[in-house]
Amino acid sequence: xxxxxxxxxxxxxxxxxxxxxxxxxxxxxxxxxxxxxxxxxxxxxxxxxxxxxxxxxxxxxxxxxxxxxxxxxxxxxxxxxxxxxxxxxxxxxxxxxxxxxxxxxxx
Numbered sequence: 502x503x504x505x506x507x508x509x510x511x512x513x514x515x516x517x518x519x520x521x522x523x524x525x526x527x528x529x530x531x532x533x534x535x536x537x538x539x540x541x542x543x544x545x546x547x548x549x550x551x552x553x554x555x556x557x558x559x560x561x562x563x564x565x566x567x568x569x570x571x572x573x574x575x576x577x578x579x580x581x582x583x584x585x586x587x588x589x590x591x592x593x594x595x596x597x598x599x600x601x602x603x604x605x606x607x608x
Contacts (some may be wrong), residue, residue: 504588505607507558509551511603516547524550526569544601548594552578552603556592559605560585570594 525533529549536542553568569581570592580590589608592600 503606503608505559505561505605507555507560508602509554509558510600510602511547511551511554513543513547513596513599515598516543516601518542518546520550521546523563524553526566528571532571544591544596547601548596548603550603551601552592552594552605554580555603555605556580556585556590559607560590589595 513554515535521530524546529538533545536545544567549570552570553565556568557563563582563585567582568585571581572578578592578594580592582590591606591608593604596602
């Protein structure tokens with residue numbers, strides 16, 4: 502049974518590097534720093550912001566610092582979080598040109 506659905510879209514250019522510590526976990530900061538191009542860093546940051554907003558919309562108010570989104574060996578994002586209710590949480594992130602989107606389903 503679906504308990505919550507969340508979706509968020511972000512204009513990539515609006516997400517500035519100054520909010521990194523508010524949005525990314527230490528593990529995510531390491532991934533962010535591994536990207537060489539500024540464009541890829543912006544996409545990553547905007548995607549993480551969008552998916553974390555979607556998670557909050559689906560599951561309720563949770564501090565971004567408690568939400569950790571990593572990628573498996575195929576690149577698929579997955580959630581590590583101690584602040585979410587129990588159950589299955591499925592997420593997706595996409596970006597195209599000027600926008601990034603995050604989607605979340607909590608079962």
